[in-house]
Amino acid sequence: MTGDSPDIHALSGAYALDALDPDERAAFEDHLRSCASCRDEVSSFRAATAALAQDAATAPPDSLRAAVLSGIRDVRPLPPVVEAGAPEDTTAVEGPREAGSPAEPADDAGPGDAPVPLRRAQRRPGRWLQVAAALLAVLSVGATWRAVSLDRQLGSVTAAAADVTAVLTAPDATTVSAPVATGGRAAVVSSASQGRAVLVTDGLPPAPAGRTYQIWFITDSGAASPAGFVPAGEHTATLLAGDLGSAGAVGVTVEPDGGSPQPTTQPVYSVSV
Template sequence: MSDLHKLTGAYAVDALDDLERARFEQHLAACEDCRAEVAELRETAALLADASAVAPPESLRSSVLAGISQVRPLPPEVPSASVTSLDETRGRRRGWMPFLVAAALALVVGIGAAVTQPWAGDDRGNLTAAEQVLQADDAREVAHDLGEAGRATVTWSKSQERAVITTEDMVAAPDGKAYELWFVGEDGGFTSAGLMADAPDQTVVLTGTAKDAAAVGITVEPDGGSDQPTTEPIAVFDLTKAA
């Protein structure tokens, strides 16, 4: 899990593949430090959004990504028994922030001018994996009221072949357990689609393709997940009846 903390810079400049992005967004929902770092980097990039665009050299993307891999931050430090002041914490973050900002700027500015990102495609290429599903023209959703356990909604897009689950006030899994997501095929077979973080409100992109899925299920599994469900689903979202 600590490796996910290192992806803040790459995520902020949209340099992760779909699988990395989905896993990092799941981690982001539960990590306040990473959310703050991503926000700072995106704010820096936004300051340059109004600059005029010119075509970048073909080698730009590979060179920037190579640089990011060398300057990604260390995972947040675990405080010792002594109290660490807010100023000290900010001081440590300032130590590595210039490197991350430089990497972000390298994707946006060239020598004396801003550049575009040819690998991003149209405007939808700048959306997160979750946003691409939630904002798809063919997005469909099905919701479940889990009573005192909260509420969950699954949104899926046939064109994107992906699914996203959004929760509201969802209670945490029991100690030593985790919520695991599943794609359920028309034959009733279960395929693991990742674990959910212990956060009441989150948006998670299911791992894998929803192309052949007839439903999405949630089960309570041991920490780390299971290859196949070991308990009855606490919720099943019928994608064939999604509105």
């Protein structure tokens, strides 16, 4: 797809909800620089989604609604679950870490300054499924908002929400959470039966101007493949692009807008899956 394709105008809603693949995202961001109409549509769609998060008139599915009502803000993260007799996985992206110490970001940490160790952290869905459940409720309402002008985009948005739901509600879903070096926390919810994973963020600060948070699948040998981007917002849920396959970890780096074919900075977040 090129910036001159007439179909590119139909991607504004999917872009606002981070439902584009890396190539589509790069092409659409290039198009946005010269299309005021699409910029306005993306802005209004995001504003409506944020408003719906505060006052949604449409109820989410019962199972997700129950999870949200159980107290998304009041659930405290549980300590890491360590199997009896099993050695702790302390493999790190860079530098040693004392066993048992938390991987907290340094006070002066900036993008790429403080890689987060790969570690097997809290694996019970708990709080992270609740954060994602609230986001799914917003997606389900946002997908019907401005239906007349945005009906071209509802198919991809609805499909993305359904895929996220399938991972979060899979019987074998596991959750691994850790702090992000730039602030906030993130968790990866993965399902072997679905072959997919979702990245949920909480309190993540905006990326610096001209930069974006890019997600990667990382193999045990260290090879990285693009898995999507973290959309703007304090709380997000992103379906990772591609199959989990042989990925041994999921990482996030800060990259130039539009992303990079390979990481150019050290991870600000990385967990084993």
